[in-house]
Amino acid sequence: xxxxxxxxxxxxxFVSITIATLIITFLFLQTPKTCIPPxxxxxxxxxxPNSTCDSTPRHYLPLSKKNARLWSSKSWMTQVSSFxxxxxxxxxxxxxxxxSKVLCVSAGAGHEVMALSKMGLKNVIxxxxxxxxxxxxxxxxxxxxFFDGAFDVAFTGHLMAALYPLRNAEEMERTVRNGxxxxxxxxxxxxxxxxxxxxxxxxxxxxxxxxVTLNGRRVTRIIMRKKASD
Numbered sequence: 273x274x275x276x277x278x279x280x281x282x283x284x285x286f287v288s289i290t291i292a293t294l295i296i297t298f299l300f301l302q303t304p305k306t307c308i309p310p311x312x313x314x315x316x317x318x319x320x321p322n323s324t325c326d327s328t329p330r331h332y333l334p335l336s337k338k339n340a341r342l343w344s345s346k347s348w349m350t351q352v353s354s355f356x357x358x359x360x361x362x363x364x365x366x367x368x369x370x371x372s373k374v375l376c377v378s379a380g381a382g383h384e385v386m387a388l389s390k391m392g393l394k395n396v397i398x399x400x401x402x403x404x405x406x407x408x409x410x411x412x413x414x415x416x417x418f419f420d421g422a423f424d425v426a427f428t429g430h431l432m433a434a435l436y437p438l439r440n441a442e443e444m445e446r447t448v449r450n451g452x453x454x455x456x457x458x459x460x461x462x463x464x465x466x467x468x469x470x471x472x473x474x475x476x477x478x479x480x481x482x483x484v485t486l487n488g489r490r491v492t493r494i495i496m497r498k499k500a501s502d
Contacts, residue, residue, distance in 0.1 A: 335405065348383070354487045355387035361484075363391065367453055367495065368425060375399070375423040375447055377416070377440070378430035382407025397423075414439045421449035429457040429486070431469070441472035450500045453479065460490040475499055 333341075342348055362368045370392045376384050379398030385407045388396045398404075399411035411417055413428075414436055426444040434440040444454050454473055458465075466481045476496035484493050 351383040355384045372424040374425045377428040379408045416443045418447045424452045427455045454496045456494045457491045
């Protein structure tokens with residue numbers, strides 16, 4: 273009796289293993305190419321890989337075409353126009369000239385760089401943690417890769433968003449020549465807040481602060497002149 277039970281168990285085990293093997297083989301051979309059912313309507317701009325191992329390269333727009341599309345957008349042109357008006361006031365005050373060397377720190381996509389270039393300035397450099405070529409190069413605002421006194425003007429609209437605002441201010445001052453200016457834009461603020469920001473620029477003195485409109489929002493523009501070395 274025990275031998276019959278053992279024989280039956282062996283037969284059941286063999287049959288179970290055989291069935292499991294067949295099921296796994298069937299599933300492996302029938303792996304779907306996509307999660308979308310064959311009857312589903314496909315959009316022409318969507319492409320699903322033939323399998324998880326599909327290495328067919330996807331189509332990407334060249335950088336020049338991406339930039340052309342971005343720079344022709346209404347939002348881009350509006351912001352560039354706003355920066356142009358902003359810098360025109362500095363130009364009229366004699367703080368900017370066509371030969372001025374300007375550094376835009378934390379320049380984002382480069383709206384301010386384009387605005388200055390369109391105004392006729394030839395020496396404009398924009399830097400950001402993530403590059404946005406050809407307007408903005410990659411550089412750490414807390415450790416700028418430029419010589420001391422390399423620029424006439426340094427501008428930033430993101431000082432207070434910096435990880436270390438004091439270090440950012442020190443680097444802006446370092447790269448500006450004696451007698452050059454640092455221009456900072458912050459959310460609209462009062463006199464006490466302006467003094468706190470000016471204190472970050474230990475080698476500069478306040479020239480002026482005023483509330484202006486930039487890109488549709490009210491901001492405070494702070495202009496400081498770097499003092500001559502002792």
